[in-house]
Amino acid sequence: MTQTNSPILTIQNLVIKFTLRGRVLMAIRNISLDLYKGESLAIVGESGSGKSVLMKSIMGLLDKNGHIDQGQILYNNQDLAQFRTEREWLSIRGKEVAMVTQDPMTSLNPLKTIGKQIEECVHLHQSLKGKAAYEETLKLLKDVGIYDVEKRYKQYPHEFSGGMRQRIVIAIALACKPKILICDEPTTALDVTIQAQILQLLKNLQQKYGLTTVYITHDLGVVAKVADRIAVMYAGDIVEVGKTHEIFFNGKHPYTWALISSLPQLGSKGQQLYSIKGTPPNLFQEIKGDAFAPRNQYALKIDFVERPPFFQVSDTHYARTWLLDPLAPKVEPPEALQEFFAEGRRYAHES
Amino acid sequence: MSHKDVLVEVKNLKVVFGKGKNKFIAIDDVSFDIFKGETFGLVGESGSGKTTIGRAIMRINEVREGQILYHGKKLNGKISKEWDREITQKIQMIFQDPMASLNERAKVDYIISEGLINTKNIKNEADRQQKVRNALLNVGLLPEFSSRFPHEFSGGQRQRIGIARALVMEPEFIIADEPISALDVSIRAQVLNLLANLQQQNDLTYLFIAHDLSVVRFITDRTAVIYKGKIVELAETEKLFTNPIHPYTRALLSAVPEPNPYKERDKVVEIYDPSQHRYDIQPPSFFEIEEGHFVLANEEELERYRTSLKMEVSK
Numbered sequence: 001m002t003q004t005n006s007p008i009l010t011i012q013n014l015v016i017k018f019t020l021r022g023r024v025l026m027a028i029r030n031i032s033l034d035l036y037k038g039e040s041l042a043i044v045g046e047s048g049s050g051k052s053v054l055m056k057s058i059m060g061l062l063d064k065n066g067h068i069d070q071g072q073i074l075y076n077n078q079d080l081a082q083f084r085t086e087r088e089w090l091s092i093r094g095k096e097v098a099m100v101t102q103d104p105m106t107s108l109n110p111l112k113t114i115g116k117q118i119e120e121c122v123h124l125h126q127s128l129k130g131k132a133a134y135e136e137t138l139k140l141l142k143d144v145g146i147y148d149v150e151k152r153y154k155q156y157p158h159e160f161s162g163g164m165r166q167r168i169v170i171a172i173a174l175a176c177k178p179k180i181l182i183c184d185e186p187t188t189a190l191d192v193t194i195q196a197q198i199l200q201l202l203k204n205l206q207q208k209y210g211l212t213t214v215y216i217t218h219d220l221g222v223v224a225k226v227a228d229r230i231a232v233m234y235a236g237d238i239v240e241v242g243k244t245h246e247i248f249f250n251g252k253h254p255y256t257w258a259l260i261s262s263l264p265q266l267g268s269k270g271q272q273l274y275s276i277k278g279t280p281p282n283l284f285q286e287i288k289g290d291a292f293a294p295r296n297q298y299a300l301k302i303d304f305v306e307r308p309p310f311f312q313v314s315d316t317h318y319a320r321t322w323l324l325d326p327l328a329p330k331v332e333p334p335e336a337l338q339e340f341f342a343e344g345r346r347y348a349h350e351s
Numbered sequence: 352m353s354h355k356d357v358l359v360e361v362k363n364l365k366v367v368f369g370k371g372k373n374k375f376i377a378i379d380d381v382s383f384d385i386f387k388g389e390t391f392g393l394v395g396e397s398g399s400g401k402t403t404i405g406r407a408i409m410r411i412n413e414v415r416e417g418q419i420l421y422h423g424k425k426l427n428g429k430i431s432k433e434w435d436r437e438i439t440q441k442i443q444m445i446f447q448d449p450m451a452s453l454n455e456r457a458k459v460d461y462i463i464s465e466g467l468i469n470t471k472n473i474k475n476e477a478d479r480q481q482k483v484r485n486a487l488l489n490v491g492l493l494p495e496f497s498s499r500f501p502h503e504f505s506g507g508q509r510q511r512i513g514i515a516r517a518l519v520m521e522p523e524f525i526i527a528d529e530p531i532s533a534l535d536v537s538i539r540a541q542v543l544n545l546l547a548n549l550q551q552q553n554d555l556t557y558l559f560i561a562h563d564l565s566v567v568r569f570i571t572d573r574t575a576v577i578y579k580g581k582i583v584e585l586a587e588t589e590k591l592f593t594n595p596i597h598p599y600t601r602a603l604l605s606a607v608p609e610p611n612p613y614k615e616r617d618k619v620v621e622i623y624d625p626s627q628h629r630y631d632i633q634p635p636s637f638f639e640i641e642e643g644h645f646v647l648a649n650e651e652e653l654e655r656y657r658t659s660l661k662m663e664v665s666k
Contacts, residue, residue, distance in 0.1 A: 046535045047506075162397075191396040191562060196606040196620045218536050221565070221608030225615040244612040262540035263610055264569035269589075272547070273569065275540035279505065347613035 007034040008179065008212050009058070014071035014081070016050075016057055016236075025283045027053045027066065029236040029291075035180070035212060040203075042215040042223040042244075044259070045233035048280060051216045054233070055182050057081075059097050060089035095125055098178035102185040104165035108157040114168045115141075115153030121175035140171040143208070145201055163194035167201065174209060181206075184216045199225055220263060224248065229316070232256050235281050235291035242317030249344025252311075252319035254299075255292045257333050266336050274336065290321065298323060298331050355386035358524060358556050359408065363417035366403050377403045379580045380417070382637065385524075390550065390557040392571030392588060394564060394603070400580040401560045405526045408558070409444055421524075440470050443517035447529035449509030453501040459512055460497035463487070466520045486519040489552075490545060507538035511545065518549065526558045531566065543570060564607045568592050573643075576600045582637070586644040594663050596646050596656045599623045628652070 016028035073080035144167040187195035240253040261274035293303035311324035366378040414427040446452035490511040575585040602623035633649040
């Protein structure tokens with residue numbers, strides 16, 4: 001929760017393009033974002049909004065047909081966007097930025113014991129060998145909440161349950177001693193009870209190892225639990241960014257409203273649940289103005305013509321919508337949401 | 352609720368996979384009723400057996416013991432040909448993954464009418480086309496889509512095709528197995544609304560199998576919580592969510608993250624420890640603790656649950 005910290009990673013005017021069958025798709029459309037040291041940032045958006053692409057670009061893991069077209073990714077006085085060779089990326093990948101992926105079933109090697117898989121990283125990134133590496137591996141296993149570590153060390157991934165495998169994946173990520181940990185939908189494949197455990201584990205580890213974490217998710221419940229700050233993405237752009245409570249209870253962008261309104265928790269039984277009309281835009285075509293405008297009931301004329309700038313709501317809260325322009329007509333968020341906002345304010349008072 | 356007609360009765364259902372040493376009891380002595388016109392939710396973790404119950408009603412999984420009655424008539428085991436044909440048409444299923452459940456090589460037109468062709472439920476070609484057309488319109492798709500292949504559609508649209516395929520059979524009862532868990536948040540709301548509308552229009556009864564409890568709370572009338580092949584608690588959905596009794600239900604509900612950062616920050620997740628039950632001394636059975644609210648317990652636990660329930664109510 002330390003906002004006073006300096007940015008550990010800065011993304012500036014980033015544009016990422018993919019070439020698919022001779023056509024060019026603009027996956028990230030001019031994004032700027034700061035990641036602060038020690039914070040926990042959640043990137044929220046639908047599938048295809050570019051949240052995974054954005055994070056993959058930080059690790060140099062873009063697919064072959066994708067490239068960074070413009071912009072900078074500044075980390076440790078280096079511009080990662082200029083990296084061309086694998087050798088350059090190896091100094092970042094794992095060592096500085098590590099990743100926990102969605103599906104623990106596919107991210108482990110089924111032919112190696114889990115101990116060996118962790119030790120591999122310990123050896124590579126901490127330059128430990130033999131007994132020292134073994135001890136470090138056991139310590140990591142304990143840290144991610146696995147009991148009976150000597151026995152577990154010798155077991156294969158298929159002998160573990162989904163939640164346990166995700167713990168192993170986290171241990172491998174930690175073995176690299178990263179500064180930044182990216183969690184891409186870390187609990188989507190898991191049951192709710194296991195999900196709660198893994199999220200708690202990630203929170204504890206963040207404290208213990210002094211990590212900066214980035215969560216990529218579409219589950220707003222998960223976000224509420226783990227994030228200090230939220231960036232909402234739509235069609236390759238960040239439309240709103242702010243502290244967690246600011247986005248939840250004082251959101252300004254109509255897309256943020258729509259996203260929260262469509263939660264079943266906000267619906268009342270027997271009535272229609274709010275749903276966003278239409279489909280996300282085709283990123284092969286050039287997007288004019290606010291990408292959300294065609295689905296937005298509050299869209300102004302200018303939304304179809306010019307891309308809105310970031311309007312400042314508070315020191316930490318920015319939203320990209322013309323509704324915040326002083327000249328714009330005053331618009332109230334949907335009714336169901338106003339109740340939700342009021343509830344949030346009540347909680348804010350109490351705490 | 353209790354005055355309603357019972358549509359499906361599941362009595363002491365037991366489903367077993369494997370034989371001898373490899374025997375695995377997937378469903379153990381499960382009983383519940385589904386009333387006509389309601390949405391009955393079945394929640395539990397993966398491996399708890401919720402899908403197996405759905406599949407047993409669909410007659411995909413063999414029933415080892417107990418029986419399933421539909422309109423009071425037995426559905427499992429040996430049944431007459433006419434009855435078999437009737438329930439094949441009346442009970443339909445919607446699957447979880449719209450990417451995997453549609454035939455990639457068939458056009459939408461064929462996918463939707465396959466059931467009609469198999470049950471010889473069409474008079475002529477014009478009738479078939481009309482039915483496909485109506486089914487597509489009902490789920491909010493354009494009739495022109497019938498000449499396309501599944502890969503040309505988005506996830507939400509595919510799920511609509513899956514729903515249209517079930518609807519075209521004019522079913523009474525639909526088993527929806529995690530119908531929205533593969534979909535995006537905004538699409539999810541659309542499909543939930545669609546299911547609710549269709550229920551009203553066509554007088555449908557749903558068995559809604561899911562692990563997402565917030566969705567279950569929104570859409571179902573009654574909910575059963577299943578743990579390791581046994582139903583541990585069953586009640587009207589609102590009652591279950593506000594007054595959970597069984598420790599497993601409590602743990603499950605406490606683990607659901609809520610979209611409220613203030614609440615989430617202070618929340619303590621309850622952990623369920625199955626060893627707290629002394630079922631070796633006194634085996635449990637399924638008790639009705641208050642009207643329409645059932646819980647799996649033995650005598651001693653029941654006493655405890657009763658007092659805690661009284662305290663809750665008096666609060």
